[in-house]
Each structure stands twice: as structure tokens, then as C-alpha cells.
Amino acid sequence: MQWSSYTTGERIKILRGNDIHQTHLAEMTSLALATIQAAEQDKRLSLSTLMKIADALGVDTSVILGQQAPRRMMYLPDRTMLRNLSQAVHDTAAGMLPEAIEVEDEAGLRGAIDRCWASYWQGQYTEAGSLVVPLLPQAAANLRGQAAGEQGEAWGLLADAYRIAAYVANLMGARDLAYAAIGHAQLAAERSDDELQPALVNSGRAWVYLRDARLGDALKLAEKAAVEIEPRFSRATPEQLTVYGSHINFAAVVASRMKNKELVKDYLSQSNATGARMGGEHRARGTLFGPVTADTQAVGIAVALGQTGKALDLIRGIPDASLNVLTKAARNRFAMDKALAQADAKLYDASLETLEAALINAPVWARHQALPGVIVQKVGRASTTRLRRVSALIGVRSGVDSGYAPTTTKTAL
Template sequence: MPQWSDYSTGERIKILRGRDMRQSDLAEITGLTVATIQNAEQNKRLSLPTLMKLANAFNVDTSVILGQQAPRRAMAQDDRRMIRDLSRAVHDTAAGIVPGDAEAAPLDDLKQTTDRCWDLYWRGRYVEVGSLVAPFLASAAVRLREQPVGEQSGALGVLSDAYRLAAYVANLMGARDLAYAAIGHAQVAAERAADDMRVALVGSGRAWVYLRDARLPEALTLAEKSASDIEPRFSKASPEELTAYGSHVNFAAVVASRMGDKDRAADFLSQSHATGARMGQEVRAHGTLFGPVTATTQAVGINVALGQTGKALALIDSIQDVSGLTRAAQNRYAMDKAMAHADAKQWDASLDALEETLRRDPDWARHQTLPGVIVQKVGRASTARLRRVSELIGVSPGISEFLPATRKTAL
């Protein structure tokens, strides 16, 4: 498959324009003529002013158009615009710069915004979350500025939550530098608030950034520390404390599985299952959800990562109802099921789980890398359905690897 740099500049412009935008649409957005757009796409002429206008219209750096940096796969125009706005909000608020019209909302209102953002996040509506977090950061920063000295803990906590949300959205969408910056600001705010729980939550978030950046040993060390720092006494722990701890220890198991460390993964999984059993039901708190079903469904993916396909399939057979999970968690479990079936060469079962999720929730799917991995694995076998599923996620050979996801997936 060609690399992004293998295409000509004109081809890259055409790819970035995508299937839903005509040359006349791009001309209107940029203020350029259709002839100028045509010349650029045909490699006839591309002036610096034209390059800058195109980069602004596509919400990418000029280096992407010139082939020096590949675009983030499956990012549509709205995605790139949101990431750019979110980046400005993160860096500006950290520097003490906020829009002149930003208002200091009451703390209770800001906390409700936090809950709303997490709800959208776990429903897989990442672009909407990022769009909300940008003004949320500004409002939280103004609230902190106006709080009297000695009464800033609550505002700092909310600001930490906003930065952590920004980091999660950026990390999921591949904006790694922004994720590092946002999680760093979240840590500073949590430490200033002297909030041990938030410090641990941010630590786990940083471990996730490390995991996505292939810094596995560091991710495991930090994930384990974050879990141990908030380990509760089970006899006295509240459901909210158990939710935070269970989520942390489960993530530590995920990281251990990515490292191939079966013993440590098994130890963390044991603690995860024990926590879920103690809780008896799914509980949402601290921006996450955890309980016995979460522990079991996530164990499926962990066993898949460890190459323990038989254990993963046995767990799948034991799971009857996942309706209590968040939408994103249900989708992720479906991907883990599809991968387990693919590893077992149960091609039809794998495609059943994959296609159902792609059709049910295409907006969530287009921000995930696992569907493409599953299709490539299933692609070793010849199936009549493979092309249809491939088109749903845009992984057919050629330039479709770099095409933005379009409305064609919104079935």
C-alpha cells in the first residue's frame, strides 16, 4: 500500500478534499477559484498563499499537504477543526489566555458539564465532547481566576477534569502531542487541588497516553502505581471508590497483556474480578463505569492480547447481557469478540460481530484502529462479505487508507 509521501501534492489535495466535497465547494470555502483548485490538484501550480488557504480549509498543517506528515486516518473536516480548536483552548488556558467573552460559571454548573462530557464520551461521541471541552476549559479557567485564595480546590478539580477530557479525546484521535500537553496540565491542576483521587485518575490517563505511544514499561509502572495509590479497604469502600479502583486495576491488566506478561495480567485480572464481584453491579463514577460485567468483558480483550483464544471464547460464552455497559464499552467488547473469533478462524462469527457494530455505530467505529486490524486478519480467508465490511471502514487497497470517513458509513 502506498505511503502518504508517495502521492503527488495534487493527489494529496484531492484525497483531503474527500468524496463529499466538490471542487466548487472547496473554492467557496477558501475564496479561491475553481481553476486554481483544479491546477493544484493537477500539480500545475501551487502558490504559498494557495497552500495556506487549503491547509486552513482542511484543518491540517501545510506539512500534510506537502507529504511531510501523514494525515490522521479517518479524520473528517469536522474532526480536524475540533482538534485544532481544542489544541488552542488547552495551550491558551494553560498560558492564562482566555477569550474575552468567557464567563465564570458556578462550580455546580461546571461539574454538570463534566458529567455531560463523560456521558457523551462513553457514548462514542468524541467530536462533540472535544467541541464542548474547548469552551469548558475557558470557563473553568475564569472560575479559578475569580476564586478567592484558599478556596480554589473545587475550581482546580474541575479544571483538571476538563484537561483530562481533552487528553482523552486527543489521545483517541491520534493527536499525541496534544494528549501529552493536556494530561500534563491536568496533573498540575489535580496536584494543586491536593486531590489524591484526581491525581490517580490523571496518572491512569497518562498511562493510557503512554500505551498508545508504545511506551509500555512506563505505562505499566504508572498504571500499577495509580491503582495502588487508591486501593481501598473493601469492607469500608464506597461504590464510587471501588469503581475507580476496579477501573485502574483493569487498565493495569490491559497494559500487562500488551507486554505479554501473563502472570501480572492474571494477577490484575484477579483483583479486577474481585472488585466487580464486591460491587455486584455496574457503577458510574469519576468519569468511568465499572462492575462485574465490565470486568468480564474487558478480560476478553486482555486474553485475546495474550494469545489465549480459548479463554477469551469461554468468557464470551459466559456473558449474557451487556446492556448495562456504556455504548463505547459495548462496541469495544464487540471488537474483542470479533478478534477472538478471527484468531480461532471463525471467520463468519468474526464478521458478524464486526459488521453489526460498524452499521450500528459508524461514528464510533471510524475513530478506532481495531476494525481494520480485524479485516486484515479475516482477509486471509476468502469471504463474500469481506469487501462490504472493508468498505464500511475504508480499508480497501489504495488511497482509501487516507480517505476521510464520509457519510457513506452512516447507514
């Protein structure tokens, strides 16, 4: 059923879900319970009431009115975080900082940035975004406190904060916010004294382009970012190799989406060489790279190119134990690529087994991924017990993805 087909009252009920009762919504909005009940029964809804309910539920008024559908699989904490994150990005860029802000020193800000990335790579995207909300004004306040000519590091910290905001927004489908945040990150990066910062931001913008289906633009930026930081291997630091390897790997991903096999081959060769040079996984600047990362990413690239046999061969060559060095999000993504390869090979039971294990292991991460629905579609309309279980986990009917379909156990938005 399409979102616009519900009544306004029904949309309010769906948005509050099973976790928020009418009495709770009345408390959240400072409205009378009778007012909430009247709104949900489509009896009475003033503009003032509409705005208070929308604010409490973390959505625009247009969502409640049915003019815009809510983002799939997004719960109230997700929606609230995105609204707060949007405010923090735009207010910080406009110089509107809280009056009583507590200014962190640069070491404290760097630690906060590391915590944001740790949450992000664990697949805790709502937590990561929530941590960025206070980080942005603190980084801007730190910048204000630096003397002219000594602001290079402070600009770099602000660029990092904006970049994390862009990553969270992009992953959660808030594309306009992602574009705004990565644009502010670029302006800050250009003023920093960090030679890696502009390339990191360019790679981030390329990812926004990729999610927005701007493949040509994504490839140009990914290539530019990789070229800008290509190290001389004989004297490259682990940090430089980590950043370069992740950039060249991403360029291979974009090239695979464009079905450019020759370019993919070239980039994967460079990625494998970088991973081999490193000898193990390294974490730096909000990313992780090494030989295991290169191998697992190659699986997703083979799947994107339709090389199912090659993808399965690569999977068999990756020991399960080696995956422990990856971030949780990277392990989950590998599981999705594995399940998709198995589905393409018509190994439906194996695909559903892989998918179900990943969904149970990382339900929060899975909420923000489109690939589980794609895999269910590929498996087909077979009415099997496991297919029904997997479909319930991702909030769709078995074998069907025909529009907005709220679950009965918990509202999936």
C-alpha cells in the same frame, strides 16, 4: 498508494472529499474558484493560498505538501475539532483566555464535564472534543475568580477538562496533544483538594503511554494509580470502588500487553473482587465499572495473552442482555475483542459477522479504531462478499493494509 506519491493537487482533492465541492472550498477560504481549480490542477499554489486551504481543511500545510500523511479515517469535522482542541489546550495553559468569556459556576462546569464524558463513552469523540474546547477556558476563568486558599475545587474541574482533552487526543492519534493535555491535567490535579484526582490523571497518562507503546512506563503508572486509591472495602463508597476497579482493570490490560500472566492473574482477581463487592455497574469520575465490565475486559485480556479458548469460554458466559448496562463504547470494544477471538480460533464467518454488526452499529466509533483492520488481516485474503463489505466499512482493500488507501465513496482520513 503512499500519501507522498500523490501530487499536491490530488491531495487537496482527497482531503476535501465528496462532501466539499470546489465552490464550497472557495467560499470557506475566501478564494476565487479559479484559484482553487488551479491549485488542484497543480498549476499554481502560493504560500498564502496553501495556508488558507490547509486551515479550511483542518490540516497542517505539511499534509497538503505530502511531508506528513493525514490520520487514517479522519474526516473534516474530526480534523477541525483537533485543531480547535489543540488551540484551546495550549492557549488555556498559557493563560490566553477569550476576552468576552462567560464564566460558568462550578455546578455548571461539573454538568458540562459530565456531558463531555457522556459523549466520549457513547463513542462520539468529535462531539466530546468539541464540547471541551469552550469548557477549558471556562474552567480556567472560574479558577481565576476564586479567592486564594479557596481554589481546590476549581483546580479539580480544570484537571478534569484537561484529562478529557487528553483522552480525546490520545484516541484520535494526536499523541503530542495528548501528552501536553495530560501534563497540564497533572499540574492542576496536584493543586486540587480532590484525593482521587492525581490517581485519575496518572491512569490517563498510563493510557497515553500504552498507546505510544511505552509498556513499562504504562505499567508503573497504572500500578501507582491503583495503589494510591486502593480503598478499604469495608467502608469504601461506590465512587471509590468504581475508580479503583477501573484502575486495577487497566493495570491488568497493560500487564497482558507485556505477557506477564502472573501479574494479570493477580490484577484480575482484585478486579473481580471489586466488581463482586459493588454488585452492579456504577458510573463515576468519567468511568464505569462493575462485574460486567470486569468480565468483558477479561475477554480482551485473554485475547492479548493468546488464550483463545479461554476468551471464547468467557464470551459464552456473558449473557447478551447483561451488556446493556455498559456504555456504547464498552459494548463496541467487547464486540471487537469477541471478533478477534473468533478470528484467532479460525471461526472466520462468525468473526466477520460480529465485526460487521459492530461497524454498522457504531460507524463513528469504528473510524477511530485500529482493531477492525487487524481482524480483517487475520481473516485472510479470502474474497468473500462479507469480507468485501467489512473492508469497505473500514476503508481498506479486502485482506490488504499496505498503505494509504482512500475510499471512493467518502474520503477516509
